[in-house]
Amino acid sequence: MARRDAVDAIVVGSGPNGLAAAVTLARAGLSVRVHEAAAEPGGGARTAELTTPGFRHDLCSAVHPMALASPFFRAFGLDRRIYLRVPEISYAHPLDDGRAGIAWHDLDRTADGLGRDGRAYRRLLGPLVAHERAVTEFTGSTLVRVPRHPVTAARFGLRALEQGGPAWGLRFRDEVAPAMLTGVAAHTIRRLPSVASAGAGLVLAMHAHARGWPIPVGGSGAIIAALVDDLVAHGGEIVTDAPVEDLRALPAARAVLFDVTPRALDRIAGERMPARYRRALRRFRYGNAAAKVDFALSGPVPWTNPDLAGAGTLHLGGSREEIAAGEREVARGRHPSSPYVLVSQPSPFDPTRAPEGRHVLWTYTHVPAGSTVDPTEAVIRQVERFAPGFRDVVLASSSRSAERMQSENANYIGGDIASGAPSLVQLVRRPVLSPDPWRTPLPGVYLASASTPPGPGVHGLAGWHAARSALRHEFGLGMPRLAP
Incomplete structure (x- = not known):
């Protein structure tokens, strides 16, 4: 059961983008809680024994071209x-x-x-x-x-x-x-x-x-473990087995960042979102x-x-x-x-x-x-x-x-691991045409998933960009130091 007490920021979803957002917010001195629907954090960047004991496999991502470049x-x-x-x-x-x-x-x-x-x-x-x-x-x-x-x-x-x-x-x-x-x-x-x-x-x-x-030695889960450890070390928390179906069910927070697809955001926020923005979310196509x-x-x-x-x-x-x-x-x-x-x-x-x-x-x-x-x-x-x-x-x-x-993984609609077709149109309008596409019209609500720029991959950039926007617009804060 999710805790009901208020925090500065809530992140829904604990894939690499959600955790990147949470770490950035927590490093800025904010109280942060992550809600994850699954039994453990990580989304597709997890490692487990899928075949037989002693053999550890990556659930989705395995090799990370952006791990040193992001x-x-x-x-x-x-x-x-x-x-x-x-x-x-x-x-x-x-x-x-x-x-x-x-x-x-x-x-x-x-x-x-x-x-x-x-x-x-x-x-x-x-x-x-x-x-x-x-x-x-x-x-x-x-x-x-x-x-x-x-x-x-x-x-x-x-x-x-x-x-x-x-x-x-x-x-x-x-x-x-x-x-x-x-x-x-x-x-x-x-x-x-x-x-x-x-x-x-x-x-x-x-x-x-x-x-x-x-x-990564130890599997992709090592990346997730590093993010989780840093989040917890700076006062953040993760609540697992905690799916979010309605924005109104969340405790009070000045910012809520969603590491979910546009389809899920439309369902969770519902009529609280302006009709024009909801149409953009529904127009978003999956590959x-x-x-x-x-x-x-x-x-x-x-x-x-x-x-x-x-x-x-x-x-x-x-x-x-x-x-x-x-x-x-x-x-x-x-x-x-x-x-x-x-x-x-x-x-x-x-x-x-x-x-x-x-x-x-x-x-x-x-x-x-x-x-x-x-x-x-x-x-x-x-x-x-x-x-x-x-x-x-x-x-x-x-x-x-x-x-x-x-x-x-609910973000992989139809098995689309990119969380949205990476067409030329949807790389420019992902999911909306904006210099700040992570910020939604609903005050304090941000989209921080691979359905936003720069798109798919284990790089944390979508969550990082969304967190930076939230820090600027909701808290009047700049970019915190993230180094170990």
């Missing part, structure tokens, strides 16, 4: 609170002939491995890597504001237009580099090519070469879905290309054309015969994930929204394509259909 996590000093392993190979993309695109942390080493396309790859990503902080600042907030670094923003925009339109293949002459870029763009679960997907893919590729794609399979393995994955063993993340699906065809099928509401599969193999970098000599493998594939299909067999077939004999090392598996993803 302005919130930099201010919070995440890398000083938990151990983040940065693989030398950020991601890899195998092809059927045994070749593979290897995205080394080092951009020049990556380009050198791409042969005749190396120079083109370096010219595409080099200016972004060189100005990573400026790109992160531009893409890590609302796109409505005038960018502080307009030249860098223009460079980024031109590259997104190129890779998101009919000209996406003109820069390259071979198959490997285009496949690599398509693999990162496909994270968005959208029809390809598209400008929004290309932009997201370029950001991910940039981080792969700038700061790397870290894997297609992810379906997930976790594996406990008796040994490492027997990749055909041995370089793949050193990659923290892999994108399986073949050529650029094949991945684009599969994503078109998902957009049409069909399950593709050759699906895109995103793979993380954390146990080579984190021995806490599995018993000695054993491994865990994290995978998801893209499916139509609301799919009830068990993805296990489709995922195994795609892994076997690049690692013959994979079935023989599988000890156990645990699967989640898109429908089950939603049943376990």
Whole structure:
């Protein structure tokens, strides 16, 4: 049962964004209470034994390209609170002939491995890597504001237009580099090519070469534990098993921040919200879905290309054309015969994930929204394509259909782990067109979820931006110090 006594601020939802908001408010000296519907905090960024005892799997997020790059996590000093392993190979993309695109942390080493396309790859990503902080600042907030670094923003925009339109293949002459870029763009679960997907893919590729794609030792739950510990240390509290169905049921607070979807906010706030804003919440669209399979393995994955063993993340699906065809099928509401599969193999970098000599493998594939299909067999077939004999090392598996993803996390509507389709329109209007989209028209109420800028990912930025807005408008306070 939730406590009824008043506090300065209430946060509803304890995913990375909700906790980032709560930590920021508590560090400003406010009394903060977090209400979480589930039995434990963390949302999708949790770690648990899903297959068999001794094997620890991440429930949703596994590898965190923004863990070292997010302005919130930099201010919070995440890398000083938990151990983040940065693989030398950020991601890899195998092809059927045994070749593979290897995205080394080092951009020049990556380009050198791409042969005749190396120079083109370096010219595409080099200016972004060189100005990573400026790109992160531009893409890590609302796109409505005038960018502080307009030249860098223009460079980024031109590259997104190129890779998101009919000209996406003109820069390259071979198959490997285009496949690599398509693999990162496909994270968005959208029809390809598209400008929004290309932009997201370029950001991910940039981080792969700038700061790397870290894997937290102990699992994604280590990030949540660090946030919870800091919140509690500064007087905040978390109430679990405490779903919020009506804004009026909450105790008095000067600010209430919701780490929920627009659909949920509309239901919880109801007619207290202005009709125009409620229409915007209802107009917000959700995308297609992810379906997930976790594996406990008796040994490492027997990749055909041995370089793949050193990659923290892999994108399986073949050529650029094949991945684009599969994503078109998902957009049409069909399950593709050759699906895109995103793979993380954390146990080579984190021995806490599995018993000695054993491994865990994290995978998801893209499916139509609301799919009830068990993805296990489709995922195994795609892994076997690049690692013959994979079935023989599988000890156990645990699967989640898109429908089950939603049943376990209400923010994943239909299995949409992005909490809203990351279309170009909805990256600008998420969920409203405003320089401060986190602030709602209802006094003291803020939206602080991935349904607001900058969108999906474990970065805490949506919650951080919402908290900063609440501090300014409700309390007349500036940004507090967040460092350990």
